[in-house]
Amino acid sequence: MILLDHVTKIYPGDKKPALDDVSLHIEPNEFVFLIGKSGAGKSTLMKMITKEEDPDSGKIIIGGIDLEYIRRRHIPHYRRRLGVVFQDFKLLPRRTVYENVAFALEIAGMSTREIKHTVPKVLELVGLTDQANKFPSQLSGGQQQRVSIARSVARQPKILIADEPTGNLDKLTSAEIISLLQKINDFGTTVLVTTHEEAIVNNLDKRVITLKNGRVVADQKTHGIYKLDGDPEVLIDSSPKAPGFALKNNQVISSTPKQKAKPSKSVSKKTRTSKKKVI
Ligand SMILES: Nc1ncnc2c1ncn2[C@@H]1O[C@H](COP(=O)(O)OP(=O)(O)O)[C@@H](O)[C@H]1O
Numbered sequence: 454m455i456l457l458d459h460v461t462k463i464y465p466g467d468k469k470p471a472l473d474d475v476s477l478h479i480e481p482n483e484f485v486f487l488i489g490k491s492g493a494g495k496s497t498l499m500k501m502i503t504k505e506e507d508p509d510s511g512k513i514i515i516g517g518i519d520l521e522y523i524r525r526r527h528i529p530h531y532r533r534r535l536g537v538v539f540q541d542f543k544l545l546p547r548r549t550v551y552e553n554v555a556f557a558l559e560i561a562g563m564s565t566r567e568i569k570h571t572v573p574k575v576l577e578l579v580g581l582t583d584q585a586n587k588f589p590s591q592l593s594g595g596q597q598q599r600v601s602i603a604r605s606v607a608r609q610p611k612i613l614i615a616d617e618p619t620g621n622l623d624k625l626t627s628a629e630i631i632s633l634l635q636k637i638n639d640f641g642t643t644v645l646v647t648t649h650e651e652a653i654v655n656n657l658d659k660r661v662i663t664l665k666n667g668r669v670v671a672d673q674k675t676h677g678i679y680k681l682d683g684d685p686e687v688l689i690d691s692s693p694k695a696p697g698f699a700l701k702n703n704q705v706i707s708s709t710p711k712q713k714a715k716p717s718k719s720v721s722k723k724t725r726t727s728k729k730k731v732i
C-alpha cells in the first residue's frame with residue numbers, strides 16, 4: 454500500500470510547493486501511471502516514497518511503514534524493500550549484467566548460494582539470459598533498462614516505482630519496457646510509473662493519476678487516458694476516506710482516521726474541484 458495523506462512539499466528557496474496537498478491511496482497489486490507536465494511534481498512524489506525528500510506536512514505510509522518514524526540510519530534498509538527504476542538506468546559500468554544484479558543482492562545481504570540461484574531466474578524474467586556476461590556499454594538502451602529492472606525486482610519488492618523509465622527509449626522499446634513492468638505487476642508487485650508515453654497509457658486501461666502544479670487534478674481509477682490538464686469529471690479525492698489508519702510500531706493497525714495536515718479541511722469533491730479551477 455502506498456498512502457499519501459495531504460502531503461505538501463516546498464523545496465528550500467522555492468515559493469511554490471512542488472507537491473501541494475496531495476492525497477492518494479494505491480492498493481497492493483495496483484498498476485498506476487503518474488503523469489503530468491515537466492515540473493508537475495512527479496519526481497518529487499517518487500522521492501517522497503523513497504524518502505529521498507521529506508514532506509513539510511502530511512503523512513506518508515508505505516507498506517505499513519510511516520516514513521516519518523524511520524530513523525536516518527534505517528533508511529537504506531527501508532529502501533531495499535522498494536524496487537526503484539530510473540530514466541538513466543544507473544548501472545555499474547565495470548560490471549557485467551549478471552554482476553550488476555548479483556551486486557544488488559549482495560548488498561542486501563543475500564548469501565552467495567542464493568544469489569547464484571536467483572540471478573539467472575531474474576535475468577530470464579526480463580529476457581536477458583543470453584546477455585548475462587555483457588557489460589552495460591555493450592547493450593541497447595532497452596536492454597540496459599531491463600538490467601536495471603532485473604536488479605530492482607531481484608529482491609522481490611512489494612512495490613516498484615519507476616520514474617520515467619522510458620524517457621531515453623524509442624517508442625517500441627518503451628512499449629516493451631512497460632509491458633515488462635506489467636508482467637512484474639502480474640506477479641504481485643505494486644507498480645507506480647511516471648511516463649510521457651501517451652499511446653501506451655491510452656492502450657493499457659490502467660489507473661492514471663495526473664499531477665499539475667503539484668496537485669492531483671485527476672485520478673482515473675480505471676481505463677485512464679493521458680490528459681495533462683485533468684478533467685473535473687474524473688476528479689476524485691483519493692485520500693483515505695472513512696477508513697483512516699492508526700499506527701503501532703510503525704505498522705498500520707486500525708482504521709481510525711488520523712490526519713495531521715490541515716485537520717479541519719475535509720473538503721468535498723465539489724469544493725476541491727472549484728478550488729482547483731481558481732488556480
Ligand atoms: N531539489 C530541488 N530544489 C528546488 N526545487 C526543486 C527541486 N527539485 C524539484 N524542484 C522543483 O519542484 C517542482 C517539481 O519538480 P519535479 O518533482 O522534478 O517535477 P517533474 O518530475 O514532474 O518534472 C519544479 O518546480 C521543480 O523546479
Ligand SMILES: [Mg+2]
Binds near residue numbers: 495497616
Ligand atoms: Mg521528473
